[in-house]
Amino acid sequence: DAGVIQSPRHEVTEMGQEVTLRCKPISGHDYLFWYRQTMMRGLELLIYFNNNVPIDDSGMPEDRFSAKMPNASFSTLKIQPSEPRDSAVYFCASSHTTVGMETQYFGPGTRLLVL
Amino acid sequence: GQQLNQSPQSMFIQEGEDVSMNCTSSSIFNTWLWYKQDPGEGPVLLIALYKAGELTSNGRLTAQFGITRKDSFLNISASIPSDVGIYFCAGRSRGAGSYQLTFGKGTKLSVIP
Numbered sequence: 001d002a003g004v005i006q007s008p009r010h011e012v013t014e015m016g017q018e019v020t021l022r023c024k025p026i027s028g029h030d031y032l033f034w035y036r037q038t039m040m041r042g043l044e045l046l047i048y049f050n051n052n053v054p055i056d057d058s059g060m061p062e063d064r065f066s067a068k069m070p071n072a073s074f075s076t077l078k079i080q081p082s083e084p085r086d087s088a089v090y091f092c093a094s095s096h097t098t099v100g101m102e103t104q105y106f107g108p109g110t111r112l113l114v115l
Numbered sequence: 116g117q118q119l120n121q122s123p124q125s126m127f128i129q130e131g132e133d134v135s136m137n138c139t140s141s142s143i144f145n146t147w148l149w150y151k152q153d154p155g156e157g158p159v160l161l162i163a164l165y166k167a168g169e170l171t172s173n174g175r176l177t178a179q180f181g182i183t184r185k186d187s188f189l190n191i192s193a194s195i196p197s198d199v200g201i202y203f204c205a206g207r208s209r210g211a212g213s214y215q216l217t218f219g220k221g222t223k224l225s226v227i228p
Binding site: 028042043044045048055060093104105107108109 | 146149150155156157158159160163168203207215216217218221
């Protein structure tokens with residue numbers, strides 16, 4: 001299995017621009033999670049989906065952030081407009097109920113820098 | 116919200132030494148997990164613990180789920196250079212429909228050859 005795939009791996013953009021991060025979960029997994037990692041706050045859950053449906057988005061920092069999962073093999077996290085404080089590493093993770101959905105498999109992350 | 120206190124924040128050890136790190140919480144968790152993150156990569160699951168008192172090994176790694184459900188530790192025996200990285204604990208508490216994991220801030224391990 002290829003594991004969780006994220007793109008792009010690195011993104012540099014200017015304040016105010018729209019940023020779209022992409023994730024392909026492990027095939028067959030029914031849970032998908034978006035996390036943000038910073039030095040100050042560590043790993044924070046932003047939102048998670050079950051069977052393509054958003055279940056808990058309480059971690060989404062504000063309305064500038066949105067996430068979608070149009071099908072079982074693809075999800076996006078969008079920031080519009082982006083701000084310098086959004087600079088972080090964004091991880092996507094997936095899991096499957098049958099093996100314990102706490103056992104989450106992470107992608108390599110997207111390193112976002114907003115200038 | 117829930118918080119996990121992970122210690123130590125960082126440690127430098129000689130190759131071959133044993134390592135111990137732990138996580139404590141003010142809240143009860145019913146699942147504990149330990150992850151390792153290599154530079155430039157995402158966290159990789161090392162060990163999952165589901166029952167209070169459970170002791171689980173994965174090669175040179177051993178982790179335990181504390182009896183009080185408020186702590187967990189991870190031991191690495193006979194460290195080698197590839198053990199370098201950041202180790203995170205994570206916990207999940209029982210909640211209606213909630214599958215959120217709370218992560219510790221990590222223990223950065225450096226191994227001196």
